Amino acid sequence: MARIGVEQSLSDVKTALMEMGHEVVDLRSAEDAAHCDCCVITGQDKDVMGMADTTIAGPVINAQGTNAEAVCQMVDQKLS
Template sequence: MARIGIEESLTDVKEALMEMGHEVVILRSSEDAAYCDCCIITGQDKDMMGMADTSIAGPVINAQGASAQEVCDMVNDKLS
């Protein structure tokens, strides 16, 4: 499965992704995103830790206003 970086406040999304078998990494610094297939942010700070300037291995998904299931669907769409 994929390695997915998420902001710490997205607990419900973290649990749902782990149930799907994904490896979940909490994003505390821009280095945490370096080897992720996909990153999920809350959208409250779209330039979280300079991620807009950082090259990551995959897409950044804005989870603002989305349910945990909707975020998981977005992850599956982006990674398929």
């Protein structure tokens, strides 16, 4: 399965992705995201200063306002 980077506060998403068989990595810094196939973020600090630096080539999923099941579906869609 894929290696998914997930922000620390999204514990329900982490659990659901691990149950699906994905390797889950806590996103604490840009280096953590560098080797991930996909990242899931809360969206709380997204593009705060009008700048966005990408550290991965794969998709980034904003989980703001979404439940864990919906995030898992988005991950599957992006990686398939």
